[in-house]
Amino acid sequence: MSPSTEPRRRRTGSTVRLLLTHVVLILIPVLLLGLGLSLGIRGTAQSRGLDEARTEALLVAQTAVAPQLDGQPLSKGLSARERTAMTRLVTRAVTDGRLLRLRLRDEHGAVVFSQDPKAKGKGKGPAYGDDDDEIVAAAHGDVVAQLTHLNADPGDSGPVGPAAVEVYLPLTVGTSAKQIGVLEAYLPYAPIQADVRASLHVLYRDLALGLAGLSVMLFVITLSVSRRLRRELAANEWMARHDALTGLPNRALFVQRVEEAAGWAARTGRPVVVAMMDLDHFKDLNDTLGHSRGDELLGIIASRLRERLRRSDTVSRLGGDEFGLVLRSPRDPLAELAELAAVVASEAQVGGLPLSVAPSVGYLTLSDDRLSAETVMQRAEVAMYAAKGDHTVVAEYSPALEHFVAADMELIAELPHALSNGDLVLHYQPQIAAASGEVVAAEALVRWDHPVHGLLAPGRFLPMAEQTDLIERLTAWVLGAALADAARLASLGRPIPIAVNVSARSVVREDFAGQVMAALEAAAVPAAQLVVEVTETALLTSPERARLVLEQLDSAGVHVSIDDFGQGQTSLGYLADLPIAELKIDRGFVTGMATDRVRTAIVESVVDLGHNLGMRVVAEGVETEEDLAAVRDLGCDLAQGYHIARPMPLQALVELLVPTAIRS
Incomplete structure (x- = not known):
């Protein structure tokens, strides 16, 4: 059965993302090597700018924000007076261009104050997420500064704004420097950026030709690597969903096919048959002739089943000598499965020896998707054991079989005692x-x-x-x-x-x-x-x-x-x-x-x-x-x-x- 369009689209998108990641990972070291000097200057300028931003943010916190607060932990919220004072302070700073945004957070990262009333802020809630490292650091006393854009965080509202320096620092009050929360400030990056651009203008011109040559080389390398990566990804995905010996779908893929077929039956009103097939006495063959010949026979049986089924049907090797079948809209399930069993049982030449194993088949007919795939498979397996016990080759599931199969298992458990106790005649x-x-x-x-x-x-x-x-x-x-x-x-x-x-x-x-x-x-x-x-x-x-x-x-x-x-x-x-x-x-x-x-x-x-x-x-x-x-x-x-x-x-x-x- 052909895979659906949606899974194929997801796999294609995943492959593209992996390829892009691979390209980036190659470009980064090459660009670092070619642009070492420019990055050194850029790094120095940016570090200086970040230091200046940290200093300015600390001044804002100590001289402007802290005096407006009453010293209580921010987790208790702001009073009306504090909120009014903070709003006036931030509005003036934003209007003057000294500040783009300011937020106050409690020790858990939840936003307590922001001039944007819709702000949710990352880290809101009882615990930090995987992306809240900077908030965690500030909550533990560190000052964190990084380059970003306004409204770039997932919790922000509004379009992405200009470049900014995002600073997180512990907010303290009083002479004892008691920490009551975290201050998050966004300072304009434009002045720092202008300084960096001026320093790098000459170097960009000199390196342009070199980068062009590197780009051509990287394109060739990346193209080769991406092709190999696509092949490896496809091979790995195939191996995860197929049996290595026979090439048939494995149990995991079979479960998916059963679920898909049940959904198809519910939508179309047409029947679906799910069958389990087990090879009688296959263990004896393996024990006497060796696993290599047993594997060869399994391969022959898998090929026979694959050739006899339609494209819309599925045959899977579930493990050992057990196969699973999904037949969509069969004309006569019993006759079709009996025919498949006869094909499996026909003699095969393995290592110059004529070998044959008789299968036992149990099946269940579905008209909807009310049953889970595992339940469907379990019921088909019950019917299979009934066929094995009655030597009927093929048996259809019925609730009555549950009792007989369970009773048979109980009898087998009692048989050793019967042999020892003289109960056999x-x-x-x-x-x-x-x-x-x-x-x-x-x-x-x-x-x-x-x-x-x-x-x-x-x-x-x-x-x-x-x-x-x-x-x-x-x-x-x-x-x-x-x-x-x-x-x-x-x-x-x-x-x-x-x-x-x-x-x-x-x-x-x-x-x-x-x-x-x-x-x-x-x-x-x-x-x-x-x-x-x-x-x-x-x-x-x-x-x-x-x-x-x-x-x-x-x-x-x-x-x-x-x-x-x-x-x-x-x-x-x-x-x-x-x-x-x-x-x-x-x-x-x-x-x-x-x-x-x-x-x-x-x-x-x-x-x-x-x-x-x-x-x-x-x-x-x-x-x-x-x-x-x-x-x-x-x-x-x-x-x-x-x-x-x-x-x-x-x-x-x-x-x-x-x-x-x-x-x-």
Whole structure:
């Protein structure tokens, strides 16, 4: 979005003032060097004139003003008699040309008397300002004289008058010289000025040619310096409002853009969308591949967003892996943001590696400017966390989300205690051979037996846990508990493979394969009875590191399954190179496929792909008998879903698998 005309005008004026200041700072030393002699004479003459002015002002104070006063501090004001006497005295002196103006001030600098009734005077009030040094000095006993013009001070009324010597001195009375205030006198400078001009007339003539030459030289120097200064000022201003890595507006500028867009919405009646975008698992990518590659990926994402937005829109990097968006008058906010999210999630080549990160986006639609920018951003962030927790990619803010996000944060705070206290349990969803209907495997699904909220599904706490280091503790617990249950099934004569979901953070850890092998050994379970499920997104977080871990698991005999296949951006070439034993078709393609030709075609293609690559294919999300018949007809090896069986405790799985006689 282009900056407004007013800010540009302010910046231009500021630049001009800085350039003029720079020119003056250059001219002063040069002129001092060239006019040393004339300034010496001028200085001597002016000093003599200022001394004379001080002396005359002291005489006025002691012989004319002090006798008219009763000796009380001026802060108490003047009596009628004193004011009349002072008015007569000053009027006569001004008429005679000996004085231009006289004021009396109290010890705080406030004007007590002036022949100008409109005079306010600087320093009026309980304290001195930054420009009242001369009044402060006089209030402390010093005499200050300086050249000025009549009515040149900010508090004076009327047009600027002739040159004058402005004198500030302590006003004392009596033989004890008790100070009762400050006298401010303006004496005519014309006689002193005439003396100075006469002394310098000859020197000005001799120096004219030299100054002309210096002027040309200074013009060239100043022109060069001013150009460089303008460039530096522009660069500094840009850096203060933009992110150094991506070149996008930073948080400070984004806040301004949000405020401007909200005002625009209020004026035009057209909607504005403010969105927050966060990259899921970006920290894992940074930790495994290094910050340099993470920064490179951020740069690519920033370029993609910038290219897709209109000139009236804004994309900003707010910090880390968080971006802010302002969309003016979007046609369909949800669709446009989903499209931007897809652009961000598409694979990028970074250092020769194919990388992809999935974003979560939360947004708020504005129709006026009643909310502050910080409130708008906070609400969009709440929606973003809701999208992250629900895996919906994009979510719109609603007040109800405030409660759920706060509740999720409370749950995450309680999760370490739940891990230590044994509040987590595993349920198992059976997987059947599609052709025969026999239960041949099961997927372990974690539940939280919360003392207040009851049995919580993984969707309530896993998404938030995946954003923290708690996910590693949780994965280790699930792995150990699932293998212990697998050992029990084996002891009952029904050893079946148990599938365990593994997070993106775990699958790229160098020691993860070793952790799995240690857990298998501790439970005395063969590696072939463990299936490690990873998502496509997890693989793309760090492809090379994930490949190494999967190869270690495969060589040990552990089966690897790609969960939710079809959701991510995995290239077929990359998939073929991985040691994968199983493809698990995403439930979004399976549920309802019996009446959907497009879904049926997709599932059929995945089945053919998996079989051609030597993989087992699992259909997840079989909700009806029609779904089961469809996946069976297409040749899926295994089927899983609510139509077959809901997730159940271990004991229920044992009762399903093992005859009563053996169990007893």
